[in-house]
Amino acid sequence: xxxxxxxxxxxxxxxxxxxxxxxxxxxxxxxxxxxxxxxxxxxxxxxxxxxxxxxxxxxxxxxxxxxxxxxxxxxxxxxxxxxxxxxxxxxxxxxxxxxxxxxxxxxxxxxxxxxxxxxxxxxxxxxxxxxxxxxxxxxxxxxxxxxxxxxxxxxxxxxxxxxxxxxxxxxxxxxxxxxxxxxxxxxxxxxxxxxxxxxxxxxxxxxxxxxxxxxxxxxxxxxxxxxxxxxxxxxxxxxxxxxxxxxxxxxxxxxxxxxxxxxxxxxxxxxxxxxxxxxxxxxxxxxxxxxxxxxxxxxxxxxxxxx
Numbered sequence: 001x002x003x004x005x006x007x008x009x010x011x012x013x014x015x016x017x018x019x020x021x022x023x024x025x026x027x028x029x030x031x032x033x034x035x036x037x038x039x040x041x042x043x044x045x046x047x048x049x050x051x052x053x054x055x056x057x058x059x060x061x062x063x064x065x066x067x068x069x070x071x072x073x074x075x076x077x078x079x080x081x082x083x084x085x086x087x088x089x090x091x092x093x094x095x096x097x098x099x100x101x102x103x104x105x106x107x108x109x110x111x112x113x114x115x116x117x118x119x120x121x122x123x124x125x126x127x128x129x130x131x132x133x134x135x136x137x138x139x140x141x142x143x144x145x146x147x148x149x150x151x152x153x154x155x156x157x158x159x160x161x162x163x164x165x166x167x168x169x170x171x172x173x174x175x176x177x178x179x180x181x182x183x184x185x186x187x188x189x190x191x192x193x194x195x196x197x198x199x200x201x202x203x204x205x206x207x208x209x210x211x212x213x214x215x216x217x218x219x220x221x222x223x224x225x226x227x228x229x230x231x232x233x234x235x236x237x238x239x240x241x242x243x244x245x246x247x248x249x250x251x252x253x254x255x256x257x258x259x260x261x262x263x264x265x266x267x268x269x270x271x272x273x274x275x276x277x278x279x280x281x282x283x284x285x286x287x288x289x290x291x292x293x294x295x296x297x298x299x300x301x302x303x304x305x306x307x
Contacts, residue, residue: 010076011042015057020050022058025076026065030176034304038062040072041082043104051107059112063301070299071116072108077178079188083119083273084108087293094234094270095195095222097121098294108297116298117175118276122288123232124269127262129287134255137248144245145207148256151198160186162203162211163239170213170239175275195221199260200233202253204240213240215253217261220270232268233261258287 011023023042030037040058045051059070074082081098086105093099141147151159164185171177200217220232235257240249254271261269271288 013061014042015054015061017054017057018050019047020045020054022054022072023075024058024061026062026067028076028178029067030071030074030077030178032069032071032176035069036067036305038065038067038070038301039074039076040070041075041080043073045104045107048103048107048110051104052111055108055111055113059299059301068300068302068304070113070301071176072113072297074296077180078174078176079178079180079184083294083296085292086295089291091123091291092226093222094121094220094232094272095218096192096234096236097222097272097292105295105297111299113297113299115295117296119294119296120274120276120290121292121294122271122274123291124258124271124288125267126287127258127267127269130255130258131251131287133248134251137252141204141249141252146204146212146246146249148202148204148253150260151196151201151203153196153198156193157186159201159203160189163189163214163216166211166214166239166241167237169241173242175277192218195219197233197264199264200257202256202260204249204253212246213249213253214238215257217257217269219266231266232270233257233264233266234270234272236272254287 011025012027013024015022015024021042021044022040025039025041029039040055045054062070073084083098084100084105085098088102164182167185168179195218197219202215203211204213206212215235216237217233217235219230220234223230223232235254238250238254240246258269273294
């Protein structure tokens with residue numbers, strides 16, 4: 001057993017039980033009303049016995065720190081890798097998707113964890129169909145001075161800064177949201193810069209050139225790694241500023257992303273990793289069918305805290 005130390009992942013504690021390991025976060029864990037949350041991430045195990053031991057110890061450690069609810073697997077927050085694939089379907093893994101052995105969800109359940117939130121990825125091969133309401137939305141947006149353009153790779157850092165400003169406002173009401181410093185956000189997107197096709201990253205701007213929303217899609221480079229033709233694009237993120245003025249902008253951006261993918265020769269688009277209550281999932285339902293399901297788990301450690 002090893003008490004662990006803080007690493008570049010910023011965890012509070014790293015635990016090892018035989019061949020199994022987890023990292024714990026509690027000082028900066030995602031907020032959940034009425035709870036003092038602790039997070040279990042960087043999970044690995046080769047057997048159910050190992051998994052049971054390391055998860056039990058993780059829960060004991062979090063409870064000793066005053067946590068009332070353990071959440072996992074999550075590498076600290078929702079900006080990093082989290083969730084387990086719980087219904088894999090027949091599709092091979094796609095770029096930037098979490099992967100895990102099929103037995104892991106059962107091991108978490110056996111350790112006393114139950115579903116906290118469900119997530120979905122959907123796919124469509126019908127890139128020509130356009131929601132009948134989108135053209136009306138587009139006309140209304142243009143009349144209000146909002147336009148949509150592709151990412152300028154020559155100004156990549158500047159473009160990311162604008163995307164960040166939209167993200168921190170758009171995502172703040174998301175489930176388990178935690179703020180992310182600007183530089184950390186930019187670093188995540190710099191890491192995939194070489195994989196970006198600017199035609200698939202669309203930015204909506206108001207009449208003053210300020211970003212009002214964006215859709216960030218990338219080719220599924222996992223296909224090339226398997227020796228397959230590049231036929232699929234992945235909608236990684238869709239974000240729009242709140243307010244009635246921008247109602248429908250997300251649908252317009254998604255339709256434009258489908259059109260851009262089709263023009264580039266892609267025949268399929270995946271809408272990736274949508275929360276069960278996310279507006280993006282409602283938009284996706286107009287076009288796509290679910291191909292994969294994921295679960296974020298939790299376990300009660302103590303009574304919730306009062307406000």
